[in-house]
Amino acid sequence: MQHRALVLGIGNVLWADEGFGVRCVEHLADTLEFDAPVTILDGGTQGLYLLPFLEDHDLMVVFDAVDYGLEPGTMKVVEGDDVPTFMGAKKMSLHQTGFQDVLATARLMDCHPDQIVLIGCQPEELEDYGGGLRAPVAARIPEAVAIAADWLAARGITARPGRTLTNDLADSAIRQRAYEDGRPSEKEACRIGDARFLPGDLQQAD
Numbered sequence: 001m002q003h004r005a006l007v008l009g010i011g012n013v014l015w016a017d018e019g020f021g022v023r024c025v026e027h028l029a030d031t032l033e034f035d036a037p038v039t040i041l042d043g044g045t046q047g048l049y050l051l052p053f054l055e056d057h058d059l060m061v062v063f064d065a066v067d068y069g070l071e072p073g074t075m076k077v078v079e080g081d082d083v084p085t086f087m088g089a090k091k092m093s094l095h096q097t098g099f100q101d102v103l104a105t106a107r108l109m110d111c112h113p114d115q116i117v118l119i120g121c122q123p124e125e126l127e128d129y130g131g132g133l134r135a136p137v138a139a140r141i142p143e144a145v146a147i148a149a150d151w152l153a154a155r156g157i158t159a160r161p162g163r164t165l166t167n168d169l170a171d172s173a174i175r176q177r178a179y180e181d182g183r184p185s186e187k188e189a190c191r192i193g194d195a196r197f198l199p200g201d202l203q204q205a206d
Helices: 016-031 047-055 080-086 099-108 141-153 176-182 200-205
Strands: 005-010 032-034 038-044 059-065 075-079 115-121 159-161
Touching (some): 005 016, 016 032, 016 038, 016 059, 016 115, 016 141, 032 141, 038 047, 047 099, 075 080, 075 141, 080 099, 080 115, 115 141, 141 159
Parallel strands (some): 005 038, 059 115
Antiparallel strands (some): 032 159, 075 115
């Protein structure tokens, strides 16, 4: 039987290292092509809207920033039933459905992939609104993508250098290089709040 594989990056690129998962799927699409159909998806913070994708695939690779309480840039690979325990560095909004909830709902509906692997990276910074990935986290992207490729290869889906065309990634304007190179400096765009309402000492420091 031909496997149907989903490679999913989740997170919010607007909050620094929270964007690790999304940047991983971008890198994977830019550097690899597969010998079988593989869905590469920027899942962002879509929550339950991702359920149809889970239903349509029997293999799933998930990239995410995960707070293991370890040194920034530390990666862990978790498979199967252990995955829901580790998902998600934090919820950026009270209205954001955590991916644990997505997996739990998929299991209740009996529409979850048969095999799941989570490739997670310990973030360094999550509070910098508008900031990019920190160096220890960004440096792990190629390794994370290689782990995903090896995991899929062990299940009969092999990759080679190339590109995978997909319409399921973010607009080119917020892809990593355009987003990080084009954003204003912290002085030009205060990322800790509205300067009109900051305490006096913070206003002076700015």
